Amino acid sequence: MPDAAVRRVRERLDATRERVRRQRELFAELAAACPEERLVMLKGSTLYAHTGDPDSVRFSGDLDIVAAAPERAVRTAAAALDLERTADAAVLDEYAGLLHPELGLIEVHSYFPVPVLPPSVRTGAASPGRNPGAWRHEACIGEHRLTHADLLENLADGIPGVLAPELAVIVYAAHLYGDYLRTMLPLPAGTVRLDEVATVVDLCALPAFRPERFVRLVDRHRAHDVIGFVRALAADVLGLDPFDGVLPPTPDPLFPVDLWWDGVEGFLVDLGWHPWELVVRDRHPDATLGALDPAAVPVAPGAPAVVTAATAAPDTGGRFAHRTEHGTEFAVTATFTDTGTALRVRVDVPTVPDDRFTGVALYFGDNRYEVFHAPAEDGLRLDDYSTSRTAAGTATVGVERTAQQDELTLELPWAALAASRTPDGRRLPLLFAVRQQYLGWGRTAAGLVLPLRLEHS
Incomplete structure (x- = not known):
């Protein structure tokens, strides 16, 4: 790799590490400003919080948190830290946003959605070939909601506000499948982020990861589809199976996308499995x-x-x-x-x-x-x-x-x-x-x- 490219990669890595360090400081400030909310961080610096290893730092754009009472948390944090509210109250999981002058958006969630496919997709309900012409479409995406209480039950020991690796894996997998689901025509690059797939692999390899607990959480939170998705990605793109010996073999990949990209009910359609296209698009939309x-x-x-x-x-x-x-x-x-x-x-x-x-x-x-x-x-x-x-x-x-x-x-x-x-x-x-x-x-x-x-x- 040319020296200039190496230098740019190092500069970006240094900037990412500094950003994640500041985000962790900001999360601590938010938690101190509203202790009654018992804030929980989603994704972000979760892996780094578990390892303390700078090499485990992954890029983090927004700071995503879940609060006991989202409206109260938004008002308290905005007043205490002089943050600007950027979004009205919503009925979806992203309840509201706060804008930090240096670190950008803080998204306050009321819950975290886990996409769930209807059983009918396995019998052709999402197949264009089986539904020619005018298609009366009834296959909608469902969801299971991870509540604030669910998250509190699965915090890491000794790391305030950070999820234990078992539920963190489910959160990352749900986020990955959610991004894929809402991108019917793949982006030029990064429809799914490789670093998030790698984070799932690394979380599963932590000494603190307990397979039996993970299996129970997958069943309890109906996470079979999202875990199957990230498992297929890891196998086809990274050549790894993070759930080998933990979960039974999965059926052939069947991961529909939504014809309407905001993921609200929507129209599920199976366009086949093209994992590398999710990393870098190699054909025109x-x-x-x-x-x-x-x-x-x-x-x-x-x-x-x-x-x-x-x-x-x-x-x-x-x-x-x-x-x-x-x-x-x-x-x-x-x-x-x-x-x-x-x-x-x-x-x-x-x-x-x-x-x-x-x-x-x-x-x-x-x-x-x-x-x-x-x-x-x-x-x-x-x-x-x-x-x-x-x-x-x-x-x-x-x-x-x-x-x-x-x-x-x-x-x-x-x-x-x-x-x-x-x-x-x-x-x-x-x-x-x-x-x-x-x-x-x-x-x-x-x-x-x-x-x-x-x-x-």
Whole structure:
């Protein structure tokens, strides 16, 4: 390796060690500021806390903690340490965020989710090949919640606020599978982090790791799927089985991803097992989307392209997955227009009732956008999750309402979408999804997901 590369690696390692040291100090300050919360740290410097060995330090971005009473913890910590609150109270596991001026985000969790697959995925419920055409999709991801009380029962001896290795392994595995689950089209690199897989291996090798206790926790917290996932990754990518002699052999890998990347209910689909692609992507997202038989949509100046899908007439909408409660009708029309400088996408959906919101997702691969429209809360929000940002303009969104339908219009600069084009520059893969969901991240009332291939040059 060239000297310059070695120097950069060493500098990054030194910076990581210093960051982890400061995060541990910050955690101690938070715990001292609100002792009644009995704070527990998730992931982060867990391995280093067990070993004390600088070589076991792994990169840690955010500081994740769980508190007995999240709202009280947020208010107490913000006041005591002069931290800025960055997120409103949520009903999901990431309750709220606090911003530290040097170390960045502190995420306060109300619980920690362990993804659980429904048994139906083993009988074809997530298989595109067994569900051609309009796919009435019922396979949703489930979850088991690790509560604050669960974590307190499994703290390491003599290390305040740090999990014992057995439950720490489950937390890391759940986090790894959660990241994978929500990334239907793999990232250019790091869809899953190798250092987290290595951390699982190292935690299992600690003298304090007790196999019998681990097996009981896997059963108790329904962690079989996430442990199977990290076990398959470790075997295929690292050539190691951290659970050899601890758990029985696992069946062939079957790890569906979610067609809607936020992991709320969602639409599970099995696209096969490609472990190395999760480390470094070796094919264009268009190839991954091809497994869903996307419809071709020509987009040209002066010729708007219209795509429709309706649960009441599924045979007319081509390839899409859908779900509605009580079998109600849900119809969506998308119109794609080339304005010359941008792709305009108009989405017509039934008028959303006041107890729900509409979500629209456009997943082009390296460009990802999500719109939330909640009229009862006077809310319209556009989130840009793109992995590649350019100075070529930003996406915009607007909405118009009638008694029968809501019309949401997005404008996405062509220059910004360049990162997601196929190598020949002629196609854009698009996973297009619309759902209406009860407020407070409640159940989904209706949803449609369409795999598309926009043809534009």
